[in-house]
Amino acid sequence: MLAIQITSPGKVEVTERAFPVMAPDMVLVKIEYVGFCGSDLNTYLGRNLMAISPVIPGHEIGGVVEKVGEDVPEGLFSPGMTVTINPYTSCGKCSSCRKGRPNACEFNETLGVQRDGAMCDYIAVPWTKVVPAPGISVRDCALIEPLSVGFHAVDRGAVTDIDTVLVIGCGMIGLGAVVRAAMRGATVIAADLDDEKLELARELGATYTVNTSHGDVHQQLLELTDGLGPDVVVEAVGSPVTYVMAIDEVAFAGRVVCIGYSKSDVTFHTGLFVKKELDIRGSRNAMPADFEAVIRYLRRGNCPVDKLISRVVSPADAGNALKEWGKAPGKVFRILVRL
Numbered sequence: 001m002l003a004i005q006i007t008s009p010g011k012v013e014v015t016e017r018a019f020p021v022m023a024p025d026m027v028l029v030k031i032e033y034v035g036f037c038g039s040d041l042n043t044y045l046g047r048n049l050m051a052i053s054p055v056i057p058g059h060e061i062g063g064v065v066e067k068v069g070e071d072v073p074e075g076l077f078s079p080g081m082t083v084t085i086n087p088y089t090s091c092g093k094c095s096s097c098r099k100g101r102p103n104a105c106e107f108n109e110t111l112g113v114q115r116d117g118a119m120c121d122y123i124a125v126p127w128t129k130v131v132p133a134p135g136i137s138v139r140d141c142a143l144i145e146p147l148s149v150g151f152h153a154v155d156r157g158a159v160t161d162i163d164t165v166l167v168i169g170c171g172m173i174g175l176g177a178v179v180r181a182a183m184r185g186a187t188v189i190a191a192d193l194d195d196e197k198l199e200l201a202r203e204l205g206a207t208y209t210v211n212t213s214h215g216d217v218h219q220q221l222l223e224l225t226d227g228l229g230p231d232v233v234v235e236a237v238g239s240p241v242t243y244v245m246a247i248d249e250v251a252f253a254g255r256v257v258c259i260g261y262s263k264s265d266v267t268f269h270t271g272l273f274v275k276k277e278l279d280i281r282g283s284r285n286a287m288p289a290d291f292e293a294v295i296r297y298l299r300r301g302n303c304p305v306d307k308l309i310s311r312v313v314s315p316a317d318a319g320n321a322l323k324e325w326g327k328a329p330g331k332v333f334r335i336l337v338r339l
Helices: 038-045 140-156 174-184 195-203 217-224 241-247 271-275 290-301 316-328
Strands: 001-006 011-014 028-038 060-068 082-085 122-127 130-132 164-168 187-192 209-213 234-235 255-258 279-283 309-313 334-338
Touching: 001 038, 001 316, 001 334, 011 290, 011 316, 028 271, 028 316, 038 316, 060 122, 060 140, 060 209, 060 217, 082 140, 082 187, 122 255, 130 290, 140 234, 140 255, 140 290, 140 334, 164 174, 174 187, 174 195, 187 195, 187 217, 195 209, 209 217, 217 241, 241 255, 241 271, 309 316, 316 334
Parallel strands: 164 187, 164 234, 187 209, 234 255, 255 279, 309 334
Antiparallel strands: 001 011, 028 060, 028 122, 028 334, 060 082, 082 130
């Protein structure tokens, strides 16, 4: 079968792979669309220290059930069913797993990062990782996983309708956080360097937008929050500057949720941690409930999904798409590869 592989930094090849071996407790999924995410771009650029090399990328998946193993509980899946896949593993033994948070498993291996991913014709996975998505197109199923990461961050922030939430970074993950916070009734402030992304954030539920390249950002946030600062800040960039911004701008007794991975050390004035009595929380991957919440949201039909998809390319064009994205990373939401 056909597979797309990042063989080394800056090099992508379309290769042939053996058809997947299917165990009795597995479901065989025909892959139709896979999204490139930021981790795939970093793998291509040689900056993803967690990725194996070479690797088949891809964990944002839209597919169709091809075959169901004989040990899969009856009635859950049938050929032709539109699905996505939960791409994370969990050991069941580490501290996170024992606490009911398998998304943060110490030994997690995400498809396309620590193990080969789904950018190939077929993939066989345990039935527990297959997520039915009735009423959603197979293309749009590839948006479920990245949106769920933003949804999970809002859950980690315990956002309610009395909160003002600042989301720093309006890429795909940040926009997921904007959507989920707005769905919970919060007042949402979206912050980014790009006016086009900020406009889309408004369409997805942000009450206010702040272009961080213009004016006094601190003063703007004080004006929007009656001088208090936002109750919750979601950091969805992974830059030292935005990490510091999150701590500086969050209200006293506020919550900071960190999604982005900074590739260099971050220096903080830690006195603010204590003076503000902050809750600083990491947010990793997503839980099954987050996948379900995204599916329900997309099923409503009011998400401007076409605006979230920057390009759809063929396997032959996948390498060029990554190359172009690397030149202008701020201008892309999602690139989908159609298998």
